[in-house]
Amino acid sequence: MSSFAVYDLSLLMILQQVSNLLAVMFVVSSLSEQFSMSSFSKVFEENYWSSYFHQASIGTHLTCQFLSHLTGRCKDPPVTGSSCIKEVTVDLLRTAPDSTIDLAEYVKKFIAGLPLTTIISISLLEREYSSLLQELLPYPACVRAWMLVSRLNFKTEPVVMLLPLDSILQDEGDLSSDFFQMCEKPNKVWHCPWGFTTVDDIAPAFRTILEENYLTSSSRFEETQENRILWWKQRTNLDRRLDKFLRNVEDLWFGSWKCLLLGEWLNCKNFDLVLKNLVNDLRSKCKLDINEGLLKIILGGSKYDCEGKTLLSLLCSKKDCYIAKGGYCDEAKSGIFLNAANKLMSLEVASELINEALNALEVDDSVNREPVILVLDSEVQMLPWENLPILRNQEVYRMPSISSISAVLEKGNNHKEQVGRNLVPFPSIDPLDAFYLLNPAGDLKYTQTVFENYFRDQNLEGKAGSEPTVQELASALESHDLFIYFGHGSGVQYIPRHKIQKLQQCGAALLMGCSSGSLTLHGSYAPQGVPLSYLLAGSPSIVANLWDVTDKDIDRFGKAMFDAWLKERSEVAMQCLQCNLLSEELEAMNLKGGKGRAKRKVPKKKSQELHEIDSSKNNCSHRRKIGAFMGQARNVCVLPFLTGASPICYGVPTGIWSKKDS
Numbered sequence: 001m002s003s004f005a006v007y008d009l010s011l012l013m014i015l016q017q018v019s020n021l022l023a024v025m026f027v028v029s030s031l032s033e034q035f036s037m038s039s040f041s042k043v044f045e046e047n048y049w050s051s052y053f054h055q056a057s058i059g060t061h062l063t064c065q066f067l068s069h070l071t072g073r074c075k076d077p078p079v080t081g082s083s084c085i086k087e088v089t090v091d092l093l094r095t096a097p098d099s100t101i102d103l104a105e106y107v108k109k110f111i112a113g114l115p116l117t118t119i120i121s122i123s124l125l126e127r128e129y130s131s132l133l134q135e136l137l138p139y140p141a142c143v144r145a146w147m148l149v150s151r152l153n154f155k156t157e158p159v160v161m162l163l164p165l166d167s168i169l170q171d172e173g174d175l176s177s178d179f180f181q182m183c184e185k186p187n188k189v190w191h192c193p194w195g196f197t198t199v200d201d202i203a204p205a206f207r208t209i210l211e212e213n214y215l216t217s218s219s220r221f222e223e224t225q226e227n228r229i230l231w232w233k234q235r236t237n238l239d240r241r242l243d244k245f246l247r248n249v250e251d252l253w254f255g256s257w258k259c260l261l262l263g264e265w266l267n268c269k270n271f272d273l274v275l276k277n278l279v280n281d282l283r284s285k286c287k288l289d290i291n292e293g294l295l296k297i298i299l300g301g302s303k304y305d306c307e308g309k310t311l312l313s314l315l316c317s318k319k320d321c322y323i324a325k326g327g328y329c330d331e332a333k334s335g336i337f338l339n340a341a342n343k344l345m346s347l348e349v350a351s352e353l354i355n356e357a358l359n360a361l362e363v364d365d366s367v368n369r370e371p372v373i374l375v376l377d378s379e380v381q382m383l384p385w386e387n388l389p390i391l392r393n394q395e396v397y398r399m400p401s402i403s404s405i406s407a408v409l410e411k412g413n414n415h416k417e418q419v420g421r422n423l424v425p426f427p428s429i430d431p432l433d434a435f436y437l438l439n440p441a442g443d444l445k446y447t448q449t450v451f452e453n454y455f456r457d458q459n460l461e462g463k464a465g466s467e468p469t470v471q472e473l474a475s476a477l478e479s480h481d482l483f484i485y486f487g488h489g490s491g492v493q494y495i496p497r498h499k500i501q502k503l504q505q506c507g508a509a510l511l512m513g514c515s516s517g518s519l520t521l522h523g524s525y526a527p528q529g530v531p532l533s534y535l536l537a538g539s540p541s542i543v544a545n546l547w548d549v550t551d552k553d554i555d556r557f558g559k560a561m562f563d564a565w566l567k568e569r570s571e572v573a574m575q576c577l578q579c580n581l582l583s584e585e586l587e588a589m590n591l592k593g594g595k596g597r598a599k600r601k602v603p604k605k606k607s608q609e610l611h612e613i614d615s616s617k618n619n620c621s622h623r624r625k626i627g628a629f630m631g632q633a634r635n636v637c638v639l640p641f642l643t644g645a646s647p648i649c650y651g652v653p654t655g656i657w658s659k660k661d662s
């Protein structure tokens with residue numbers, strides 16, 4: 001494949017499939033010399049190769065769309081506030097080098113150019129892999145599917161995990177016959193947006209819950225107290241079933257490895273020191289050269305009942321790729337890895353060292369975590385991963401590919417001063433620089449009553465109770481930091497997707513309509529949906545719903561989110577304590593260049609950190625960003641799962657600031 005000026009869909013599909021196969025084979029090759037791919041491992045360990053090919057297998061077509069869209073935009077005459085994307089980002093958006101001779105150098109550049117946040121890629125392997133892996137690995141024949149998870153972070157080595165999946169069976173809760181008797185015959189049926197994927201084979205309960213959610217939310221019945229009680233009983237039962245389903249996904253699919261999904265600690269006082277001492281002890285006392293990224297995961301999961309001993313058996317893999325047991329509890333598997341490491345590691349000693357390290361950590365409820373970005377295969381993107389118990393109160397975003405993350409971050413920071421190698425990492429919005437579109441169809445009177453005066457009191461621009469023109473809405477999206485939509489669907493009836501994608505720039509979006517964040521699948525073609533159009537237009541973040549919701553409950557969520565953003569905005573003027581401490585350190589080191597005074601030499605990492613903080617205190621990494629408030633807003637809902645789990649955040653971590661204080 002040459003410079004990818006023209007993208008052939010069939011070639012892209014082949015590229016994805018080959019990349020997926022290579023990602024799996026590099027994991028398998030780490031298990032035994034029998035499967036060794038030595039010519040590749042001379043350049044990088046298997047975890048680098050596997051993680052690279054894994055990300056290349058997800059969202060390839062959408063990555064090409066980003067590249068085509070952004071390079072095409074650079075050919076147009078420049079407009080105020082826009083800039084052409086940098087060459088390094090274009091390189092990241094390319095799906096492969098021009099030739100295989102350049103592959104190692106290309107992968108090296110890709111890893112070096114990763115964004116400054118934890119990225120977790122998740123894909124479900126197609127059915128054919130089950131029989132292949134059954135032949136290669138000593139796992140029981142009942143394993144019906146496998147999940148590949150890779151974790152990339154600029155600061156640590158990649159961690160790659162291959163997990164065998166247990167089936168999540170249907171539960172007992174179908175809609176009662178009494179409910180159907182009270183309802184009128186529906187004039188519409190639910191259309192599954194993803195058609196059929198492997199998820200429907202191994203976790204059919206999710207599809208059933210969404211179908212019954214649609215039937216109950218769209219049903220019409222005579223308004224009596226008895227009928228309302230029955231309706232709420234059905235809705236509450238669905239909420240409970242979805243909660244149970246998500247707990248099963250976490251327990252049966254991830255098991256002890258659920259901590260793989262967590263972001264790194266932001267302000268744990270002694271974490272780096274404890275980690276350094278633990279690495280040194282494991283190397284000297286257990287003769288183990290381990291992946292620090294994996295140790296960070298184990299230490300970071302200490303509050304979440306992640307079983308250290310279960311994870312410990314994998315530490316002795318030399319290749320830093322892991323085939324874990326997930327929900328399977330066959331302890332004999334650990335022997336595979338012990339033999340692969342020539343039994344150099346004493347599990348008892350290592351377990352004791354890790355327990356000592358966990359006890360030494362100074363962790364309390366005030367310790368925050370870095371945000372996480374999920375990159376999800378089309379086979380699993382319909383699931384509300386953000387609502388797994390371990391993630392529900394964390395700051396989580398999702399993007400179609402790793403390369404698209406770089407593109408959005410680059411566009412969001414094109415006005416920032418470059419500091420050393422990296423830019424100030426995240427874009428920012430002022431939530432009061434917003435345009436609202438409220439009840440444009442005119443039939444959501446309660447929603448309009450709740451929000452119209454509220455938005456006016458905040459001096460926001462917008463429209464309520466009437467439809468905008470396409471040009472009016474396009475202009476609002478380009479000229480405001482935030483677009484707020486309370487209406488039916490995603491709003492494409494007022495501005496089509498192709499019009500959104502043509503915008504020169506686009507603010508963040510809060511889209512509270514039914515299924516506003518749902519992506520549609522048509523066979524092997526790339527998923528389609530309104531959030532992707534917003535991302536292509538340059539929107540940094542889009543909060544939208546994966547499935548249909550009821551108006552009053554989603555109104556509660558939307559208001560809780562906006563209130564939280566305004567509260568955070570009001571606190572922007574208050575200096576961040578951690579930034580103040582580092583700024584004082586900066587002053588003490590005289591890095592600001594006073595005349596005639598000698599400058600103390602500082603480590604490169606510390607110098608860069610200090611300069612970044614000095615250049616953008618409003619956007620410091622310690623402040624909460626728009627996705628950080630999702631958990632508390634979900635819990636405001638009467639149905640915290642059936643309604644509260646539907647909103648998710650596409651995009652990248654996006655800060656909150658006040659333009660008047662800039």
